[in-house]
Amino acid sequence: MRTVFGIDVSKTSSEVAILVNGEKVHGYTMPNDSIGFNQLLGDLKTVPNPEIVFEATGVYSRRLQAFLEENGYAYTRLNPLEAKKQLDSLRVRKTDKMDAEKLAQSQFVLNRKPTYVQKEIYQQLRDLSRFYQNLTEDIVRAKNRLHKVLQVTFPELENLLSTPTGEQYWHLVMAFPCKVFVLSLTQSQLIDSIRQSTTKRISEKRVEYLTNKLTELAKQSYCAVKKTSPMLEEVRYYAQELLRLSERRQAVLDEMVILAKPLPEYDILLSIPGIAETTATSIIGELGDIRRFQSANQINAFIGIDLRHYESGNFLAKEHITKRGNPYARKILLKGIHNIAAASHTKPCHIADFYENRKRQSQMTSTKPHTIASIHRLIRTIYYLKTHNKRYDYILTQNR
Incomplete structure (x- = not known):
């Protein structure tokens, strides 16, 4: 029965x-x-x-x-x-x-087979990975809102550092949401305020540079609101929120690393040039236990980069990926490809070589986009290394 x-x-x-x-x-x-x-x-x-x-x-x-x-x-x-x-x-x-x-x-x-039940640690990593991605989205949203209000109060402040982001920048934004807060201070008061606005040790030379640059930017700025405007409080709020979100995201990443370190695939992923802690833990979180897949092509379908093929009579449609799988995994692997390509100048990788070759070919003729093809190559590499319990070796890839 x-x-x-x-x-x-x-x-x-x-x-x-x-x-x-x-x-x-x-x-x-x-x-x-x-x-x-x-x-x-x-x-x-x-x-x-x-x-x-x-x-x-x-x-x-x-x-x-x-x-x-x-x-x-x-x-x-x-x-x-x-x-x-x-x-x-x-x-x-x-x-x-x-x-x-x-x-x-x-x-x-x-007569379907029972679903492969992964160890609890993989589900925990997935939950943390989704939490990390959601925090990243919140940070991007808060950055956009901060940029918007700064265009009214003190847009020149975004030129103070090389990039308008990071803990030091957000502390400075909280201290100087408008040029009035810069120009109302003496040189010594401004120096003390800059020192107090950063939690990290900062050299005297760096303090002097920031003081002079901040004064220069304040003098050329024109603020569209008064010192009593609620928009100044809004600037401080978004800067403080970015600090809070960044700290929380780092705490989530640290927890992911602690969970992922005992897993064999963690060291295997880190052995691939260009893949660091964040990408490695996120890949494990989204792909889970790779042993439940019977081939690399199943992983392609799982994340939605398998190609949609349509042919009728003499008509052959251009192939596109299905995008029916895990969008978070697609995003993480796409970022991984770009990191591998960027690191290839000092850390060679056959995936980066493939990416560059396909990139040149795609400018002429190619039915498969070079990035998607590179993600597939990365998946095949991860699947092989995991199932054979091997670390990445660039020299061995050249002998095949």
């Missing part, structure tokens, strides 16, 4: 359909809480080796997944796109109850 539980997960509740040898014997709606999960547990205990199928619905299916793992039940978690393709031919009408039943029915036909 074969029993399949098809579960359609929604925000607050889930539809459960129980099929025995292809025939529905029971169905009900359960809340996504301890009461509902205990009801499900009672039904699971009544049958030997139940098969459980549900569709991944982002954060909403996380609780069901955690409940099944805690109670030692294997499950099959379907990608939403995969589930749509498999169930479209079975659907006459679409309701949550029908979806749960069709999920269970399709299991008797497709």
Whole structure:
């Protein structure tokens, strides 16, 4: 006797359909809480080796997944796109109850294997990676807002340092949101204020340079608001918020490094020229345990860089990536390619060589963009190194 539980997960509740040898014997709606999960547990205990199928619905299916793992039940978690393709031919009408039943029915036909359950550390790294990415987005948003208000109060201040970012710059912005706060101080007072506005040790020569440059910029600036304007407080707020967000992001990165260091893929990734702590930990967080993939092409599909091919008669469409996978992983790997290319001047890498060659070719003729092709090459390298437990060696890549 074969029993399949098809579960359609929604925000607050889930539809459960129980099929025995292809025939529905029971169905009900359960809340996504301890009461509902205990009801499900009672039904699971009544049958030997139940098969459980549900569709991944982002954060909403996380609780069901955690409940099944805690109670030692294997499950099959379907990608939403995969589930749509498999169930479209079975659907006459679409309701949550029908979806749960069709999920269970399709299991008797497709005989899907249970989902590979990763170690908890990989899920923790993914959660931290998403937190890190969200903090980065918040920092970019705060930088844009700070730039906007500074254009009214003291736009020249952005020319004080080589780049208008970083802890020292934001401290200076908080101290001098408008030229009035510079010109109202004597030379010695301005020097003391600059020293107090930075938490790092700073040389006398550097203090003198900043004092002279700040005075020069203040003299040429024209402030569009008065000293009592609320926009000055807004400038201070965004600078302080950037300091807070940067410190929090660094703390998250430090936690990611602590978690990732014991994993063998951490040192393997760091051995690739151009990949540092941030990229290495983020790649592990987004790709998870690479051993669950059977080939590098599966990773391509997972992050959405597999090519969409369309051909009909004499017409051949230009190939594009599907973009159906993990957008965070695509972004991280894209940044990794640029870092590898930038580091190739001192640390040679066959991926950087491939990138430069494809970049030159793409200016003439190429059906595959050089960056996407390079990401695929990087994925193949990571997959090979991980599955063979080897560190990167540029010389060995030249002998192939």
